[in-house]
Amino acid sequence: MGSYKQEDAIFLLKDISDVSLEINNDDREKKIQGGIHYSEMLPVEYQPSETYLELFKRTLEKNAKYVALASGVVAEMIVAKRGENLVLASLARAGTPIGVLITRYLQFAYQVKVPHYSISIIRGKGFDENAIHYILQNHHDSQIQFVDGWTGKGAITKVLQDACAEFENKYGILLNPDLAVLADPGHCVSTFGTREDYLIPSAALNSTVSGLMSRTVHRDDLIGRTDFHGSKFYKEWESSDLSNYFVDTISSYFAQITQEAKGVAKDLLKNPADVTWKGLGDINRIRETFGIDDINLIKPGIGETTRVLLRRVPWKILVNSLENPYLEHIYLLGKERGVPIEVYPELTYSCCGLIKSVKGE
Secondary structure (H helix, E strand, O other): OOOOOOOOOEEOOEEOOOOOOEEOHHHHHHHHHOOOOHHHOEEOOOOOOHHHHHHHHHHHHHHHHHHHHHHHHHHHHHHHHHOOOEEEEEEOOOHHHHHHHHHHHHHHHHOOOOOEEEEOEEOOOEEOHHHHHHHHHHOOOOEEEEEEEEOOOOHHHHHHHHHHHHHHHHHOOOOOOOEEEEEOOOOOOOEEEEOOOOOOHHHHOOHHHOOOEOOOEOOOOOOOOOOOOEEOEOHHHHHHOOHHHHHHHHHOOHHHHHHHHHHHHHHHHHOOOOOOOOHHHHHHHHHHHHOOOOHHHEEEOHHHHHHHHHHOOEEEEEEOOOOOOOOHHHHHHHHHHOOOEEEOOOOOOOEEEEEOOOOOO
8 A cells, every 4th residue: 555665665554445435524534523533534635725735835945955854864873773674654644654764764874774654653552562562473583673753742642652561561571662753852862864844745745755645543343352453554645645755855855964963962872862751741731821621722833733723623822933944834825724823832832722612613
């Protein structure tokens, strides 16, 4: 499945493309807030306007070298910590393009071909244990390195830690829960390319920048005991797929940034950054300011705010500054959906998306 080359990424996911799971944002929001798990249905995929696509391409051109550097830094940190005998397990789907970039960087800088699989992890359910067993059986001498795109509140970081602990309890197999991300604005992990909350262009789109794959699905009537978690392959959108365009554009800068990436990674390893979960301070302050009971209605960081605008029911968007150069697509999406944007000073993040409470509606 997926539109990437096989040497770039292999999806350990069950193909459920023939099942209708998409629900419009308003109805899906009511179901989620009413207690139905988000992994049991899919959002209707946002089809970007020409204006938005032009903005994506412009942003990619502007940020490509910086994204390449962050990819190189995190790849160098992985090698320094874990060696070269690795298997990358990216967390579908935001982690998948980043896993591809790390795979390509290691090939370029070290002439090492690291296997890269994309697997499912779901809040409240953990990672796909069948996918982990598959990787262990096929690469029993290699270490698994988990990869994601960015951190927000750090929810997936905690899900991964809990899943690794449960896996050890059940099977006696110790996995390293270290999560490598391109950007860590939440200060939740120790292996990252940057902690700046900037726009990773892949965050601005959905399946058309993630191998034409849907979000992952886990529903008992669709996923059997020995199945991988499910996903849809939107093959019908091949003509508008930008997945390979994205990774090709960024990896073309690797020759320019390799030495700088090695230097930055060396400095970060020599003076390790503390994992402080600093972003949670923002979350608690926002909860108090706006009287929000459910922390899951607060989505911090550019990546998470973009997701709120693309597939949730947004209430308002908080930004650290109206002059922030990374928020142009947030303003465009906010205008398209009629969502108010409010300056909220002293944010750790560039922005934060607040989801509308629809309970009782």
